[in-house]
Amino acid sequence: SQTIHQWPATLVQPVGSPLSLECTVEGTSNPNLYWYRQAAGRGLQLLFYSVGIGQISSEVPQNLSASRPQDRQFILSSKKLLLSDSGFYLCAVRPEIWGQSYNEQFFGPGTRLTVL
Amino acid sequence: DAKTTQPTSMDCAEGRAANLPCNHSTISGNEYVYWYRQIHSQGPQYIIHGLKNNETNEMASLIITEDRKSSTLILPHATLRDTAVYYCIVNPSGNQFYFGTGTSLTVIP
Numbered sequence: 657s658q659t660i661h662q663w664p665a666t667l668v669q670p671v672g673s674p675l676s677l678e679c680t681v682e683g684t685s686n687p688n689l690y691w692y693r694q695a696a697g698r699g700l701q702l703l704f705y706s707v708g709i710g711q712i713s714s715e716v717p718q719n720l721s722a723s724r725p726q727d728r729q730f731i732l733s734s735k736k737l738l739l740s741d742s743g744f745y746l747c748a749v750r751p752e753i754w755g756q757s758y759n760e761q762f763f764g765p766g767t768r769l770t771v772l
Numbered sequence: 773d774a775k776t777t778q779p780t781s782m783d784c785a786e787g788r789a790a791n792l793p794c795n796h797s798t799i800s801g802n803e804y805v806y807w808y809r810q811i812h813s814q815g816p817q818y819i820i821h822g823l824k825n826n827e828t829n830e831m832a833s834l835i836i837t838e839d840r841k842s843s844t845l846i847l848p849h850a851t852l853r854d855t856a857v858y859y860c861i862v863n864p865s866g867n868q869f870y871f872g873t874g875t876s877l878t879v880i881p
Contacts, residue, residue, distance in 0.1 A: 700859075
């Protein structure tokens with residue numbers, strides 16, 4: 657089965673500072689990868705998804721960007737954080753194992769970001 | 773842009789079956805019904821999914837109506853650890869999941 661690593665687990669950053677959150681996946685190759693954000697008391701919002709290296713689709717216009725430099729690495733970045741960027745950031749994977757694509761998404765442990 | 777409606781909250785007595793409803797009246801023929809749950813401060817956990825037929829796994833059962841406009845997730849013997857927010861999602865491919873606010877299930881001792 658696949659394992660999803662996210663770091664850091666928690667982060668406190670000042671407004672205007674840069675951001676880099678990393679997600680790495682084990683146990684699958686050529687997965688679809690996703691970044692979600694959950695603001696306090698809200699549902700999950702899909703931010704980006706990627707079907708392959710260098711391929712990024714953005715779901716909502718925002719202050720954030722994503723990159724996929726390697727097959728199992730997905731990075732969420734910002735040049736200047738806003739207060740509204742605070743939230744719980746989740747990386748998810750839709751795995752492909754032994755050539756079979758799975759419909760389910762599996763989520764990492766998340767990064768809790770507080771922008772002050 | 774969730775295409776499902778769920779009750780905001782529900783209670784269930786420990787040991788009893790928890791029946792969580794979901795309406796998806798505009799579901800398309802190629803869209804699956806997925807259920808996930810999120811325990812506080814954790815990432816969502818996949819539970820089950822189905823297209824037309826009822827499905828059962830070690831966690832839950834999924835009952836989909838014949839017209840596919842609604843479904844029910846059944847936790848047969850709820851435990852305190854099942855207290856969570858439960859999300860019902862319809863999607864054709866497993867991509868671009870849109871989570872709504874879900875149902876907050878509280879299992880009461």
